[in-house]
Amino acid sequence: MNSPSRPRLDSGGKTRIQREKRAEIFEAALDVFAEAGLRGATLDRIASQAGLSKPNVVYYFDSKEAIYRDLLEALLDIWIDPLRQISADGDPVSEILAYVHRKLAMSREMPRESRLFATEMIQNAPRISDVLSGDLKALVDEKAAVIEGWAAEGRIAPVDARHLMFSIWATTQHYADFDVQVRGVLGPDREARRFDEADEFLTAMYTRLLTV
Structure with a gap:
């Protein structure tokens, strides 16, 4: 699977030290928000996770909501990007499968963001x-x-495109959002292979669904 790009969490006009400190805060906040959500998170906890003082964090962000908002904005752009890459000029089944692979790669490499x-x-x-x-x-x-349009031309089987996308989101993001359940059900013998197995299964499933 191709590796997804990481979100750009810094902005122009800042010094290298400012960018590094913001990146440290975002990295810590991802851990805290992924575990506790916005409601359960605190600036104290984010600062502790980042190894910084609370005043140091407040220097860059005046609230946990500000950190959360910037994280979401960066995440949304990277989350949407794999869908943008579907090309009308490509082979239909290959384009859709490539989208599935990109979404699964994101769950594998960006579980906290998911x-x-x-x-x-x-x-x-x-x-x-x-x-x-x-x-x-x-x-x-x-x-x-x-x-x-591909379906109307007979290049793929008839399919409701929006529900196809919902299905892809559900079947790929599940492996990040419910990782503990996946690992628990598969057991330790298959845990390390779970994403490779998922990739093989989803490839076969969507190929069967889409092939005329």
């Missing part, structure tokens, strides 16, 4: 609902038209 996103969804997405019904919906509509 859980942070899932937590926001569970809470009815109060901070990003405008993006979900705006930019994300527009992108889904665009790619759904491509997929349904």
Whole structure:
């Protein structure tokens, strides 16, 4: 599987030290938010996780909400990017399978980010609902038209493109959001191979679904 790009969590106009400190805070906040959510997180806990003093954290962010918001904004861009890469000029089955592989790779390499996103969804997405019904919906509509065009041309089996995307999100992100359940059910003998096995299974499943 191709490795996903990491989100860019710094911004222009900052010194190297400022960028490094912000990156340290974001890294610690990911751990805290992934475990406790926004409600359970505190600046004290984030500072402790980062090995910094609370005043040092407050120098860069005035609240945990500010850290959370910046993390979500960075995550949303990287989360949406694999969908942008579906090309209307490519082979339909290969393009969709490549999307599945990219999403599974994100769950494998970015589990904390996936859980942070899932937590926001569970809470009815109060901070990003405008993006979900705006930019994300527009992108889904665009790619759904491509997929349904392929189906109309007989290049893939008939499929509801939006529910296909929901299915891909569910089957790939599950391995990050419910990792403890996956490992518990598979047992220690298969734990290390869980993502490779998932990749093989999902490839076979979606190939069967999409092949005419």
